[in-house]
Amino acid sequence: MRKPDLSVNLAGITLRNPVMTASGTFGYGEEFSEYLDLEKIGAIITKGLSLRPRAGNPMPRIVETPGGMLNAIGLQNVGIDAFIEKKVPFLRTISTPVIVNFFGNTVEEYADLAARLDAVPEVAGVEVNISCPNVKHGGIVFGTDPKAASSVVGAVRRATTKPLIVKLSPNVTDIVEMAQACAEAGADVLSLINTITGMAIDLKSRRPALANVTGGLSGPAVKPVALRMVWQVSRAVKLPVIGIGGIATATDALEFLVAGATAVQVGTANFMAPDASQRIAEDMERYLRENGIADVKELIGSLRV
Amino acid sequence: MHFKSVVVSNLEISPGYRRIRLTAPRGIMEAKPGQFVMVKVRDGVDPLLRRPFCIYDVGTFSLEYPDTPRRYYLEILYKVVGKGTSILSYLHERDSVDILAPLGNGFTIGEPGEEKLLVGGGFGLAPLYFLARRLVDASPVKVFIGGRRKEDVLCVTEFEQLGIDTYVATDDGTLGARGLVTEVLEEHLSLEGKRRAVFACGPEPMLRAVARMCAKYGIRCQVAVEATMACGLGACLGCVVKGASHDEKAPDYRCVCKEGPVFDTTELLWDEAVNEVRP
Numbered sequence: 001m002r003k004p005d006l007s008v009n010l011a012g013i014t015l016r017n018p019v020m021t022a023s024g025t026f027g028y029g030e031e032f033s034e035y036l037d038l039e040k041i042g043a044i045i046t047k048g049l050s051l052r053p054r055a056g057n058p059m060p061r062i063v064e065t066p067g068g069m070l071n072a073i074g075l076q077n078v079g080i081d082a083f084i085e086k087k088v089p090f091l092r093t094i095s096t097p098v099i100v101n102f103f104g105n106t107v108e109e110y111a112d113l114a115a116r117l118d119a120v121p122e123v124a125g126v127e128v129n130i131s132c133p134n135v136k137h138g139g140i141v142f143g144t145d146p147k148a149a150s151s152v153v154g155a156v157r158r159a160t161t162k163p164l165i166v167k168l169s170p171n172v173t174d175i176v177e178m179a180q181a182c183a184e185a186g187a188d189v190l191s192l193i194n195t196i197t198g199m200a201i202d203l204k205s206r207r208p209a210l211a212n213v214t215g216g217l218s219g220p221a222v223k224p225v226a227l228r229m230v231w232q233v234s235r236a237v238k239l240p241v242i243g244i245g246g247i248a249t250a251t252d253a254l255e256f257l258v259a260g261a262t263a264v265q266v267g268t269a270n271f272m273a274p275d276a277s278q279r280i281a282e283d284m285e286r287y288l289r290e291n292g293i294a295d296v297k298e299l300i301g302s303l304r305v
Numbered sequence: 306m307h308f309k310s311v312v313v314s315n316l317e318i319s320p321g322y323r324r325i326r327l328t329a330p331r332g333i334m335e336a337k338p339g340q341f342v343m344v345k346v347r348d349g350v351d352p353l354l355r356r357p358f359c360i361y362d363v364g365t366f367s368l369e370y371p372d373t374p375r376r377y378y379l380e381i382l383y384k385v386v387g388k389g390t391s392i393l394s395y396l397h398e399r400d401s402v403d404i405l406a407p408l409g410n411g412f413t414i415g416e417p418g419e420e421k422l423l424v425g426g427g428f429g430l431a432p433l434y435f436l437a438r439r440l441v442d443a444s445p446v447k448v449f450i451g452g453r454r455k456e457d458v459l460c461v462t463e464f465e466q467l468g469i470d471t472y473v474a475t476d477d478g479t480l481g482a483r484g485l486v487t488e489v490l491e492e493h494l495s496l497e498g499k500r501r502a503v504f505a506c507g508p509e510p511m512l513r514a515v516a517r518m519c520a521k522y523g524i525r526c527q528v529a530v531e532a533t534m535a536c537g538l539g540a541c542l543g544c545v546v547k548g549a550s551h552d553e554k555a556p557d558y559r560c561v562c563k564e565g566p567v568f569d570t571t572e573l574l575w576d577e578a579v580n581e582v583r584p
Binding site for chain 1: 307345350351352353354355403405532533534535536538539540541542543544545546555556557558563
């Protein structure tokens with residue numbers, strides 16, 4: 001059969017396939033360029049940016065847990081000035097869309113950053129992080145209260161013409177309520193889930209395994225939670241959804257599409273293998289061909305309940 | 306490089322310590338002492354992450370059949386401390402692992418004329434053996450090996466085979482001098498005359514003592530530090546240590562995998578635990 005069509009469209013951003021790299025797990029793209037072909041993945045989402053550089057949290061910052069890992073990096077990043085000066089020149093050399101994840105301490109900072117990024121032509125879209133669990137003002141305050149989320153998303157919407165993705169936190173009672181608030185405030189796309197707050201203890205020392213005490217759980221362990229939330233949100237909200245959470249194989253990724261996601265982000269699996277996202281995209285194509293599916297879009301939301 | 310590797314041998318060299326030889330592409334011969342590798346000890350999600358190891362040695366070998374081409378290998382010296390190293394310890398010949406290598410920055414060799422003092426504790430000897438092999442033809446080299454007990458003193462024979470003067474200290478006196486290896490080192494640092502450089506790898510308290518001692522005698526010292534890592538590529542920022550100017554109000558974190566694992570001791574903060582490693 002003919003080569004299947006893997007392309008999807010996210011609010012005007014055309015992805016050659018639905019496989020993106022998740023913010024915070026892929027640096028600024030360049031770090032991984034030796035290990036995979038960046039032209040073979042759908043999009044790159046860069047490490048969360050703030051107005052000023054951030055040093056991040058004390059260490060230890062990461063610990064492995066069964067089927068996953070906890071991290072409390074603390075949104076360490078180079079800041080928007082260094083991003084534009086030092087990271088964008090590399091990103092300009094690839095044709096794969098670059099989506100910039102960012103966060104602020106206040107609604108005004110979110111809007112400032114959105115306006116700055118709006119002026120950068122290499123940025124195909126933005127992903128607003130209202131969901132980092134590891135810093136006091138790193139988004140989670142905005143990510144767990146629908147009114148606060150709405151004010152941030154509204155301010156960003158007014159500050160940018162670029163496609164606007166809002167990344168949701170799973171650390172809420174009602175994910176649909178949060179999703180609807182963001183949709184009404186002007187989001188074009190919703191991505192979920194960010195990490196689930198968790199902790200690990202070293203019994204010998206009776207100390208937390210992370211200096212921050214709690215951290216965000218990611219990896220295959222969170223996939224069932226993520227699938228459930230993607231399914232709930234995609235049937236309740238009209239916007240395209242990006243599924244994130246424990247995707248390590250094409251099977252995982254396809255399950256998210258069936259649940260209702262239009263695209264997926266590969267996160268922790270980039271640490272298991274730096275070429276994970278490319279491999280998932282290739283395996284996805286093989287699955288379509290072997291199953292006689294001409295267009296990946298046929299799978300989106302095809303869950304038979 | 307990212308490659309599948311086959312186990313050539315996996316030997317216990319002292320109780321709890323092992324040395325594994327793994328096939329590698331030709332490019333491994335470009336690796337520098339102090340650089341490290343990330344090993345996925347088996348497929349799947351348990352364990353989830355790769356484990357970082359300093360390179361102990363690289364080289365070539367031939368299979369025991371006529372006319373087979375020479376092959377390239379890398380060796381890792383490791384202590385069985387947790388799940389990853391435990392699985393590694395059970396691997397047999399022909400088992401395979403997945404490797405990223407070489408990663409990070411190696412030691413700066415410095416001038417041939419200076420005396421090179423290598424200080425290691427436990428499996429911290431791993432990058433120092435590779436370094437010694439590179440140094441020994443051009444420079445006078447001494448190695449100082451510490452351990453809690455004689456079982457923790459590694460590689461003495463290997464260093465002696467390179468013709469290097471070897472000094473040993475154990476906490477309980479079961480091998481070499483009784484006491485800390487840094488005490489033996491200081492006797493040599495305080496000698497008059499020669500230009501010297503120090504290279505160290507081992508437990509954090511040992512590195513801190515070496516760093517302070519070298520500062521006192523005005524001797525350049527490089528250390529290879531250990532950290533829990535997820536990616537090894539500078540992306541996750543999980544493996545930081547405190548830089549020299551660090552304080553709580555103005556944090557200074559250095560990324561071990563990308564900026565290290567070798568640091569000049571003047572780059573790091575030494576007045577408290579620089580690094581906490583949990584198995």
